Amino acid sequence: MREYSSEGAKLRQICGDLLEKGAVQCIVAWTEGEDRPRVRETLIEKGRTDLVSKIVWSPFCTTSTVTFLKKNKAALAGKKLGVVVKDCDFQALNVLLQEHFLKREDLVIIGARCDGLAEADLFARPHGADVAITSDAEGVSVGKERRRWEDFGFTTCLTCSYEHMKPDHLIGEYGRKKGKPGWKHLTRIQAMEPAKRREHYASLFESCIRCYACREVCPVCACVECAIDPGERAITPRTPPADKACAPVWASRERHISENAVYLTTRAMHMAGRCVRCGWCERACPVGIALMDILDLSNDAVGRIYHFEAGRDTKDPPFLVSYAETDPDDKGASH
């Protein structure tokens, strides 16, 4: 049984200390409002003790503080920053550090060990501040209300096996044994005939409406310019030919299976060695595409063939821009 109010108290103390001593200029953390147990990520600047007192840690801290950092990079540039992360956020942060998107010396990382995430919408709200949030191996309770981990639909949490966070400050203890990444959905799909598999994935590709919600919500999708949808380099009648030549159209904006396939397959490749399996793309998708079915294809290859895990260590070179002489060859590559 894990009780979150004491962990929250410790977190508030750490954050308060950091701000007071001037170790950081601001902190990104989850805070609680009127709608308990729902939380949101908030930027807390020095002197905002009212906000520090609202900082919480619970399974309802589903949103990613790293996505917040990514979105607000320009506004936060050059500031000494504290950031509260859970396991998958820590991995994502490591990926961004590996790629020099953020500087480690600008950050104070406060890690919260996570047992899995829970959907606040499934509970009656609002709950008073005195109602205890607890979790154990089977599920999460808010006061007397109880839901099982399986009920929340956070499938990536059920197969999460990451438990080697090394932040500057660490709170909480794991309350349940983390599983090995057993990707049942993938095994089921891989057992199909290639033609059936193509059908399955073609149906996913077909329903995509190219809203790019998956890209926006992804904590590690942080390219300045997206190859698929280059907003900065939009081609207008006034674009000079030289600029046009520098902006290849990899996939047109047309909503067509062939273009959607380019987008989604490219995304899977781009995420190779970077995807931290937080599952946010799948949850953000407005048409309910099982995006993890696609992304896990590359996650599986990266883990199985190259024994690489995204965000394991800041010192690891990024997967796709490194190589080993012992990397395997294609079957029949040399005669």
Place this chain on the structure above:
Amino acid sequence: MRDFQPKIVAFICNWCTYAAADLAGVSRLQMPPNVLNIRVMCSGRINPMLVIRAFSQGADGVLVSGCHMGDCHYITGNYYARRRLLTLKSVLTGLGIEPERFRVTWISAAEAQDYQTVITEMVDNVKRLGPLGMFRDAPVVARETPGCLEG
């Protein structure tokens, strides 16, 4: 009805496989004409998106061929290519594109015979597998372009 003629796109390295393909042509080695050779300066130049795009635009098979490990003109280009392209191959295989449709090979400038073997095998395999048809209604690139090497 005519036999299914697959369309194979081959990205080949200027320093080795392209020379091998050239040698195969000069040596009058017999090969099926279904291959569209695209010369690139290094297999490390092959962005996975090029392969994905080729498939989405109607290719039935894609071949990427570069220099043997250690022989890269740019020292390490093919090492990078190998990791990238084999990850891509796993993804494509997972999507249901048979492994025979996407091959990564290393063929040096002297190995014209190997080039012939790879092309022949690939065309045979893809013929057997039939059209890809995953991206149906995809705009089809003109099919009449013959391979640049007709026996």
